[in-house]
Amino acid sequence: MITLAESHWPLSDVDTVPALAGFVESSFSPLAAEVARRCLGSATPKPGPATAVIIVSSTGDLATARATARAVDTRGRLGPLLFFQAVPNAVAGYIAAKWNLQGPVVCLSPAEPDLADGFAVADLLFRDGDANQALIISVEQAQAEGERDTARAVLVKGAV
Amino acid sequence: MAESVAITSMAVASAYGHGCDALLHGVLSGKPAFAPVTRFDVSARRVGVAAALAGAPSLRTLLEEVIGQACNGEPVDNLHLAIHGEPARGHFAGRLFPLARTYTSACVAASQAVADAASSIAHGFATRAVVAAGYLVEPDQFALFDAGRALAADEAVRPFSLGRKGILLGDGVAAIVLEAGSAATRKPLGWVRGWGRAGDAYHVVQPRPDGSGLARAVESALRKAAITPLELGYVNAHGSGSAQSDVAEANALRLAGAADVPVSSTKSLHGQSLEASPLVELITTVLAMREGQLPATAGFLQADPECPVNLIVDEPLAAKPRYALSLNSAFGGANTALIVGAP
Numbered sequence: 095m096i097t098l099a100e101s102h103w104p105l106s107d108v109d110t111v112p113a114l115a116g117f118v119e120s121s122f123s124p125l126a127a128e129v130a131r132r133c134l135g136s137a138t139p140k141p142g143p144a145t146a147v148i149i150v151s152s153t154g155d156l157a158t159a160r161a162t163a164r165a166v167d168t169r170g171r172l173g174p175l176l177f178f179q180a181v182p183n184a185v186a187g188y189i190a191a192k193w194n195l196q197g198p199v200v201c202l203s204p205a206e207p208d209l210a211d212g213f214a215v216a217d218l219l220f221r222d223g224d225a226n227q228a229l230i231i232s233v234e235q236a237q238a239e240g241e242r243d244t245a246r247a248v249l250v251k252g253a254v
Numbered sequence: 255m256a257e258s259v260a261i262t263s264m265a266v267a268s269a270y271g272h273g274c275d276a277l278l279h280g281v282l283s284g285k286p287a288f289a290p291v292t293r294f295d296v297s298a299r300r301v302g303v304a305a306a307l308a309g310a311p312s313l314r315t316l317l318e319e320v321i322g323q324a325c326n327g328e329p330v331d332n333l334h335l336a337i338h339g340e341p342a343r344g345h346f347a348g349r350l351f352p353l354a355r356t357y358t359s360a361c362v363a364a365s366q367a368v369a370d371a372a373s374s375i376a377h378g379f380a381t382r383a384v385v386a387a388g389y390l391v392e393p394d395q396f397a398l399f400d401a402g403r404a405l406a407a408d409e410a411v412r413p414f415s416l417g418r419k420g421i422l423l424g425d426g427v428a429a430i431v432l433e434a435g436s437a438a439t440r441k442p443l444g445w446v447r448g449w450g451r452a453g454d455a456y457h458v459v460q461p462r463p464d465g466s467g468l469a470r471a472v473e474s475a476l477r478k479a480a481i482t483p484l485e486l487g488y489v490n491a492h493g494s495g496s497a498q499s500d501v502a503e504a505n506a507l508r509l510a511g512a513a514d515v516p517v518s519s520t521k522s523l524h525g526q527s528l529e530a531s532p533l534v535e536l537i538t539t540v541l542a543m544r545e546g547q548l549p550a551t552a553g554f555l556q557a558d559p560e561c562p563v564n565l566i567v568d569e570p571l572a573a574k575p576r577y578a579l580s581l582n583s584a585f586g587g588a589n590t591a592l593i594v595g596a597p
Contacts, residue, residue, distance in 0.1 A: 116458065147453065147586075152348050154358065159342035162394045169298055177402030178459050178585075180395075181360040187586030190455040196467065198451035199588035200366055201359040203339055203348035211355050218373045224451045224474055 095213055095250050098141075098227070101132035103245040114188070118175050120157030123185035125233050125245040130189045133229065133247035141249060146197035146225035147186045149233065150212040152204050155182060156235040182233075189229070197225035207234045209248065220252035227251045258435030259372040260442035261594075264537045265323035266428040267316055268524045269305035277534070278541040281523045281549040282570050288409060288422055288525065294393040301405040304391045305424030305525035313337070314350060316427040317388045324429035325384060328439075332380050334371045336363035336387035336529045340394060354386075358529065361492075362451075363387065364428075365532035365582045365590035369449035371432050376478075381434040387530035388427035395528065396423060406495060411526075412553035413493035413519035414500050414561040421494050424525015426534040444540040445595035447481070447577065450474025454587025461499050461583055465506030468492075468581065468589040472510035475591040479577065483511035486593075487575020488548050490539045491563070492583045493519020494526060495553070499583060504561040506589075512579065518566040522552035532582040532590065539578050539594050546574045 103109060103125055114124040126149060134141065158180055165172045178184055182201040190199060198219055202211045209232055216228035232246045266273065269287035270280030280287060287305035296302045317337075321330055333354035339347025348356045355370075357363040364387035371383035399405050404420050412418035432446065433439065452474065454467035461467070476483060489512060492503055507513050520538050527534055542548050547570040554567040580592040 143455070152346065154339045154341050154347060156341045159340065159394070162398055163340075163342035166393050166397050172397050172401035174402045177398040177404065180398050181585050182358060183360045183584050183586030183588055184458045185586075186588075187454070187456070187458045190453050190587060191457055194455050196453050196455040196470070198366070199359065199453045199584075199586045200451070201357065201363070203346070203356045203358045205346075205348040205352035205356075214355070215370060218370050218377070219451065221377055222369075222373050222449070222474070222478070 095253055097248055097250055099133050099137035099249040101129050101247050103129050117179050119161045120155055121243050122155035122157060122233055122235055123179055125243055126185045126231050127189060129245040129247035130229060130231055133249055134193055137249050141195060141227045143194055143196040144226045145195040146200065146216060146219050146228040147190050147195050148200045148212045148215055148228055148230045149182045149186050150202045150209055150230065151182060151233050152207050153235045153237065154203060195229065216250060257376050257378060259375045259446040260433050260435050260438045261430055261444045261446060261540060262433045262438055262440040262442055263324045263326065263431040264443060265320040266534060266537050267307065267320060268534060269307055269425050274541055277538060278545060281520050281538055282547055284550050284552060286523050286552045293391060299400040300407060301400055301409060303409045304422060306391050307425045311390060313388050313390050317386055320427050320429040321384060321386050324431050330384055332383040334367035334383060334385045336367045338389050338529045359584060359588055361528055361531055361584035362582045362588045362590045363529035365592055366451060368536060368592055369451055369590060372446040372449055375432055375434050381437040383432045384429060385533065386429040387533040389527040389530040390425050391423045410553045411495040411522040412555060413495045413522050413551055414558060414563055414565050415554045416556040416558045418495045418497065420496050421526045424527050426527025426530040428530060428533040428537055442597045444543060444597055446592060447595040448475035448479030448593035450591045452589050456587050459585045461502035462587060463502055465502040465509055467587055468503060468506035468583055469509035471589040471591040472506060475593045479593040481577055486512055486515045486577050486579050487573060488578040489515050489517040490535050490580045491517050491519045492581045493521055501560045504563050507563060514564050516548055516566050516571055517563045518549050518551045520549050536580050536592060539580050543575060543578055543596050546572060548573055
């Protein structure tokens with residue numbers, strides 16, 4: 095596996111994440127889109143269409159899940175945008191469409207933050223010929239006060 | 255790719271009850287398993303039905319049950335799991351079975367798990383893998399799908415039919431054991447002959463209308479199976495019953511050269527089990543091939559000219575296909591194709 099480009103969030107204590115149109119209440123999808131933008135923006139050459147998008151997160155979109163649960167428990171109104179963003183596939187689809195990445199879209203949830211499953215799945219996709227590069231994105235949302243979200247994106251290709 | 259991949263054991267629980275026999279008899283009955291939801295309050299929802307097991311079973315307990323049945327005393331190693339996490343309720347997907355590789359790719363999670371497990375065997379990295387998947391209808395996803403107006407307001411799923419209104423959710427918990435053909439300890443129930451995954455690169459939630467992403471997944475699976483589309487005898491479609499998805503799937507079948515193959519969507523019977531649905535449908539496909547009865551699609555009203563598929567309706571089709579195709583698609587333009595070979 096060869097790393098072609100990589101990016102992180104945050105890059106500093108004052109790093110910010112731009113809002114992402116159509117996504118509300120949660121940092122998960124904006125963070126995924128932002129580290130993808132930073133990673134692919136720095137990649138030379140740009141990835142070809144046979145690139146997979148693999149999102150790896152031990153927390154999943156915790157903030158969207160909490161907003162949903164809160165609305166259900168209080169009989170509050172649920173907007174349709176929460177439905178559209180409720181699975182990590184959604185932002186993976188946004189990234190795939192924006193960068194014309196026509197490889198598989200895969201989402202994984204390890205027990206603890208770790209990209210290893212993402213690399214393992216990318217390796218199988220390469221061997222099977224379903225992709226020749228993969229954008230592997232990790233988003234971990236803060237679970238408690240005082241914690242901070244983290245995100246990372248890595249563009250890889252097979253070693254052969 | 256030298257090694258073949260055998261399906262040597264299967265276990266399932268669905269709204270039709272516990273066990274493969276209950277699922278097979280249920281889908282061949284043609285009677286959808288949808289009924290008013292009593293597991294939680296749906297009085298604030300537009301739609302009030304789902305295909306659910308009785309009571310409020312535990313996902314972990316049911317997963318342990320089907321995995322135990324499928325493994326039948328053999329070790330549960332190399333576990334590939336497809337589930338829907340509920341982190342706001344304290345259920346993080348990856349922590350349910352921490353040693354598993356856990357897929358959360360919405361409605362293709364389980365078929366990706368099958369593809370990767372089969373791939374790891376085919377490439378010689380493993381001789382055995384367990385694939386398990388589970389979703390039980392619960393209030394949060396029900397509310398989200400209702401808010402997104404994705405649930406069928408007429409409380410029926412009508413795949414590929416004019417007048418289709420959307421999906422309905424259903425319980426599905428399932429497990430299979432895959433073994434390298436050269437090392438199989440049990441007689442194969444069927445073979446995973448091909449698998450393909452591809453993306454649409456089109457939209458956050460809508461499928462690419464021309465079906466080209468799903469068609470590439472089918473073509474990849476056909477290449478691995480080393481067969482032509484003319485050799486397919488059955489398609490268990492994704493067939494969600496939603497307006498855009500069914501059109502895209504019909505286009506994909508045409509692009510892949512499989513437009514004339516008999517098709518059914520068993521989601522019209524057992525419901526949409528989200529991350530777990532592809533495994534329930536794969537098991538249904540294997541059971542139907544062995545029975546020689548391909549399930550009919552429920553809910554059909556009238557042919558949709560935009561969905562020109564060879565849909566099985568009214569009653570099961572007697573046939574013993576050598577090869578069948580199981581298709582799934584999901585949000586984000588994720589597509590999978592699995593090809594099952596008869597034993």
